[in-house]
Amino acid sequence: MPGRPATDQQVKLYMTSRHRHPQRVAAAASGISERTGRRIERDPRPPSQKAAERPRAPRPLPRQAAPSATAKAGEDEVTS
Numbered sequence: 001m002p003g004r005p006a007t008d009q010q011v012k013l014y015m016t017s018r019h020r021h022p023q024r025v026a027a028a029a030s031g032i033s034e035r036t037g038r039r040i041e042r043d044p045r046p047p048s049q050k051a052a053e054r055p056r057a058p059r060p061l062p063r064q065a066a067p068s069a070t071a072k073a074g075e076d077e078v079t080s
Contacts, residue, residue: 006032008046015044 006014010030014037017026027037043050 006030006036006040006047008048011040011044011046014040 010032014026014030014032017029018037018041020026021029023037023041024034027034030037032040
């Protein structure tokens, strides 16, 4: 299926089929593309073992509103 990642079962089937068949036939038998078969041969670990947690960027600190230039800290504005 295009656009779908290979499952652990497909990888296992590909690797067992690869012992007896060429890359193209083993990939077709396991339901993956030939290119995905090459990727599997480069790193034969199952997909469930490859997924690592990605580092995340730290959240920026919330900005506090700067006091206005006309109002002084601690004083209330009086309306007349």
